[in-house]
Amino acid sequence: MTNYDAVVGTDRGAVRAVAVLTGAGISTDSGIPDFRGPQGIWTRNPAAEKLSTYQNYVSDPELRRRSWQNRLAHPAWTARPNAAHLALAGLAAGGAEIWVITQNIDGLHQKAGSPPDRVLELHGTMHRVVCVSCGDATAMADALARVRAGEDDPACAACGGILKSATVMFGQPLDRDVLGRAMDAAEACDLFLAVGSTLTVEPAASLCGLAVDHGARLVIVNRDPTPYDVLADATIREPIGEAIPALVAALLARSPVPASQSWHDGDRPPAGPHQSHGQ
Ligand SMILES: [Zn+2]
Numbered sequence: 001m002t003n004y005d006a007v008v009g010t011d012r013g014a015v016r017a018v019a020v021l022t023g024a025g026i027s028t029d030s031g032i033p034d035f036r037g038p039q040g041i042w043t044r045n046p047a048a049e050k051l052s053t054y055q056n057y058v059s060d061p062e063l064r065r066r067s068w069q070n071r072l073a074h075p076a077w078t079a080r081p082n083a084a085h086l087a088l089a090g091l092a093a094g095g096a097e098i099w100v101i102t103q104n105i106d107g108l109h110q111k112a113g114s115p116p117d118r119v120l121e122l123h124g125t126m127h128r129v130v131c132v133s134c135g136d137a138t139a140m141a142d143a144l145a146r147v148r149a150g151e152d153d154p155a156c157a158a159c160g161g162i163l164k165s166a167t168v169m170f171g172q173p174l175d176r177d178v179l180g181r182a183m184d185a186a187e188a189c190d191l192f193l194a195v196g197s198t199l200t201v202e203p204a205a206s207l208c209g210l211a212v213d214h215g216a217r218l219v220i221v222n223r224d225p226t227p228y229d230v231l232a233d234a235t236i237r238e239p240i241g242e243a244i245p246a247l248v249a250a251l252l253a254r255s256p257v258p259a260s261q262s263w264h265d266g267d268r269p270p271a272g273p274h275q276s277h278g279q
Contacts, residue, residue, distance in 0.1 A: 002243070004250040007234040008191065009217045015251055017097040019182075019189035020088055021207055025196020025222060027104055029082040029241045031075050054171035058132055058162055065152045071165060072144055076105075076126060081112035084195065084244035089113035094252040099185035103197060103204050105167045120182045122174055122204050124167035133161025140165065179203065186211040192218050193247070196240050199226035208232075219247070 008015065024034040050056055051067055081089075089112040092098050100109050100119045105126040109119045129143045130136070136158040143163060146154040156163055168174055182204075186192060192211035199205040199220070208228040212218050220226055221236040221243045229235050236243045 002236055002238060002246070004243075004246045005253070007219055007236065008247060008250045008254075009233065015096055015191045015254070017099075017185075017189040018091065018191045018193065018251070019099045019101060019185040019207075019211060019216070020193045020195060021197055021204065022088075022100065022102045022104060022109070022195045023197025023199075023204075023222075024104060025198075026084050026240055026244075027079070027082075027106055027108055027196070029084070029239075030079040030106075030108055032079055032104075032106055032108075033075070049170070052169050054164075054169040057164060057169060061153055064162070067164075068144075068147045068153060071126070071140070072147055074126065076107070079106060079108060081108045083241045085109055085112035085114075087245040087248040091248050091251060092118065096251065099182075099189070101182045101185060101204075101207065103201065105165075120178050120185070122168070122178060122182060124165075124175070126165050126167055128166035129163045130166045131156035131159060131161040131163055134159040137166060174203070182207060183210060186216070187214040189216050191251075192216045194218070194220045194222070194226070194228065195244060196222060197226070198222070198224070199228045221247070 024032070028034050051063060051070065056063055057067065085108050088098075088100060088109065092115065098114075098118060100114050102109060102119060102121055103123050105121065105123050107125055107127050110116050127140050128137050129140050134156060136156055138157070143154050154163055155161065186207040187210060189211055192208060194208055197204070199208060199222070205226075205228060208218055208220075209231060212231050218228070218232045219234045219236065220229060220232045221238075221240055223237060223240075225235075236247075
């Protein structure tokens with residue numbers, strides 16, 4: 001049984017800033033398949049990976065029609081955040097600065113209550129669509145409504161260009177601003193948690209090394225070993241839905257940010273773990 005209090009680092013005093021990197025493994029409990037795991041879509045059907053390649057998408061209208069049908073049927077539209085998403089959302093209430101850096105496109109961290117401006121979506125979001133020609137970004141729900149109404153490959157309303165989900169496909173670079181903010185968070189944190197990521201996709205995985213280089217404690221929670229386990233202060237193989245709430249509880253149980261650093265006269269003190277919400 002894991003001693004979570006030791007995992008979060010009793011020897012290093014209060015944790016002031018936490019960066020969490022999440023991958024597909026955190027969303028499988030919410031019914032969203034892990035694309036690279038043993039039961040993953042790509043593992044079972046390599047042709048599915050072709051659907052996620054940018055060059056194929058923009059050059060092949062038939063592939064786009066299939067993509068829109070796949071989007072209509074995606075489990076994320078009805079998925080609910082699970083215990084791990086909810087625990088991470090609760091961490092912000094403990095007074096520590098927290099950044100959630102995610103490789104997921106499902107929006108479940110925000111749905112769980114993590115502040116949207118604290119969630120860095122490295123691979124974009126499936127809740128928006130973007131035009132590949134003019135960059136116009138609109139709601140996915142509106143595009144899906146057009147597909148349901150009979151348009152099998154809806155075009156950009158502004159310029160007639162090809163619409164795609166606002167996600168980073170194979171063959172597309174990451175958003176430099178989002179990646180830059182993720183690197184800043186990795187450099188500034190005391191504790192870097194990698195959760196449910198195989199840590200095989202760069203540059204996301206290298207954020208672990210960046211955090212360690214800048215003095216952070218690295219804790220990896222993943223079912224299988226990762227290439228970064230050698231750098232980790234702790235590796236946890238227990239189910240994510242159990243490990244993350246326990247880790248967060250251990251973090252909230254210790255004294256949060258020293259009052260002189262973040263709180264001023266007249267401000268409320270940071271909420272403790274046992275403070276009730278509402279009246
Ligand atoms: Zn356009």
